[in-house]
Amino acid sequence: EMVVYDPNQYQGGLTTEELKKAKVILWYGYCSVHQGFTAEQIDNVKQEKPNTTVIVHPECSFEVVQAADLAGSTSYILEQIEAAASGSSFAVGTEINLVNRLAEQFPDKDIFSLSPYQCLCTTMYRVRPRWLLASFRSMVQNKPINVIKVPDSTTESSLKALERMLAI
DSSP states (O other), rough: OOEETTSGGGGGGGOOOHHHSSEEEEEEEOOOGGGGGGHHHHHHHHHHHHOOOHHHHEESSSHHHSSSSEEEOHHHHHHHHHHHTOOEEEEEEEEEHHHHHHHHTTTTSEESSSSSSSOOTTTTOOOOOHHHHHHHHHHTTOOOOSOOOOHHHHHHHHHHHOOOOOOO
């Protein structure tokens, strides 16, 4: 059973029974970075660089995903660019740091952001070396900080997703 959780309502607007039965809980939300890409940006790229492949993350709007040549996860984007011939051109609709890393990793290909504006993830920008160091130091002292505890069942499935993300 799948339910949609509304964070603006008590219990997400759901009954306790609905929450207990739910196997998948969706929520009213979005990624501000991916929602910043537009079909107009795709049209502009196609006019200026007709041989460019537009590849976007599936968290982009429905219109952007439909207008793009390819859409898929971060690993899918990486795989497609890696497999492409030298000299290929890609306009990538995802967070700018990933786009920059891809451009650096594949200098034989023209890789650039679909958006002419910086598409920064403010959540990811909260991670700073000094805070990471503070976390490591607290772990060494056996006094970990900012610990998030979840049930073991959640840990197992989350670990798989985290390992896939870190493999990129």
